[in-house]
Amino acid sequence: MKKLLIASLVIVLALAGFACGGGGGGGGGVPVQNQSPQGIWNGSFHSNVTNGTDIVSGVVTSNELRLFSASWGGQYAGTGSVSGSSFSGTLTAYAPWGYVFRDGSKIGSVTINGTVKYRDSISGTYSGTGDNGTFSLAYDSLYLRTPSLSLVGGNWLHQSDQLGTVPWTIDANGNITGSSSGGCVYSGEVSIVGIGVGYSCCNAYRISINISSCGALNGNDYNGLAFLDDTTKQNDTLIASVANPTQAFTANFIRQ
Numbered sequence: 001m002k003k004l005l006i007a008s009l010v011i012v013l014a015l016a017g018f019a020c021g022g023g024g025g026g027g028g029g030v031p032v033q034n035q036s037p038q039g040i041w042n043g044s045f046h047s048n049v050t051n052g053t054d055i056v057s058g059v060v061t062s063n064e065l066r067l068f069s070a071s072w073g074g075q076y077a078g079t080g081s082v083s084g085s086s087f088s089g090t091l092t093a094y095a096p097w098g099y100v101f102r103d104g105s106k107i108g109s110v111t112i113n114g115t116v117k118y119r120d121s122i123s124g125t126y127s128g129t130g131d132n133g134t135f136s137l138a139y140d141s142l143y144l145r146t147p148s149l150s151l152v153g154g155n156w157l158h159q160s161d162q163l164g165t166v167p168w169t170i171d172a173n174g175n176i177t178g179s180s181s182g183g184c185v186y187s188g189e190v191s192i193v194g195i196g197v198g199y200s201c202c203n204a205y206r207i208s209i210n211i212s213s214c215g216a217l218n219g220n221d222y223n224g225l226a227f228l229d230d231t232t233k234q235n236d237t238l239i240a241s242v243a244n245p246t247q248a249f250t251a252n253f254i255r256q
Contacts, residue, residue: 035085035116038062040203040227043137045126049102056137057239059204059227061193065091066225066241068250073097073162075241075248076110077224087122088113093129094248097162103130107246142229145203147192149174151228151235152205156253163217168253176209184214190226203227207240219244 037060046053058067058076067076073096080089093108095101101108114124114135122137149172156168165181170190178186188209193202209222224242228235231254238253 033084034082035118036062037065037082037087037116037122038143038202039119040140040143041067041122041137042140043122043135045133045135047131047133049131049133056135058137058241059143059225061204061225064225068241073250074099075243075250077241077243077248080112082116085115085117086113087116087124092243094243095129097247097249101129101131105129142227143202143204145228145235147201147203147205149190149192152190152226152238155256156238157256158251158253160251162249163251166251166253167256176207180214182214184217185212186210188222193225207242209240209242217247217249219246221245222249224248 040057040059042055042057044053044055054069056067056069058065063079065076065078068074075094076091077094078089078091080087080091089112091110091112093101093110095106100106108129110126110128112124112126114122116122119139121139123135125134126132152174153170153172156170158166158168163180164184166178166184166186168176168178168186170176174190176186176188176190180186186209188207190205190207193204193206205226207224207226210220211217211222221244222242223244224240226238226240229237229239231237236255238255239250240253241250242248
């Protein structure tokens with residue numbers, strides 16, 4: 001396998017689904033106001049080992065984060081904790097298809113620490129998979145679009161070296177069906193991420209995929225997050241980032 005030269009994308013995972021820490025202590029102190037990391041984020045990370053910089057994107061919900069680089073396919077997922085404006089966590093990093101991280105692993109662990117400003121920025125440091133460095137992310141107001149199964153419904157097409165040509169159909173109930181040019185069969189579902197009882201918000205969708213007749217990609221437990229983006233017009237791109245215990249993939253689906 002090729003060595004992944006800039007492997008520390010992991011860092012940004014820090015935002016993924018952080019539980020809130022405790023409030024103020026006793027003695028009449030003012031409770032700490034935790035800064036929420038929920039949102040869609042874009043930015044970069046810089047490796048102290050390779051001196052390289054890469055561009056990343058991701059989505060964070062109340063209990064999960066998925067961060068990825070569309071250019072090379074790496075993915076990071078995890079949970080952590082937020083106390084005031086500080087966050088920390090241990091995240092799982094998945095190397096791109098056909099690559100490994102600098103320490104030789106395909107799946108590794110990364111620790112992160114940093115500062116979050118609500119719907120503004122996240123920055124900090126990361127360490128793991130043979131790398132360490134810094135990262136900086138900016139909030140994207142794309143997150144504030146109202147979610148709807150009708151928006152993600154329809155016919156979609158993805159093309160990549162890892163997955164081949166993959167057409168998906170998502171029906172009105174969020175059910176996913178499709179088969180790739182290589183004979184792989186896809187089924188699954190997409191649903192709106194809820195942030196409270198009886199309430200959902202924002203441009204984030206939970207997605208689960210089953211893959212069969214597909215050799216090494218076979219699996220019935222790919223789970224992750226998706227959101228709608230704009231390539232040439234509004235909501236014409238569905239970005240899905242999923243993983244199971246042994247591998248992961250991120251795919252951009254274009255509306256047909």
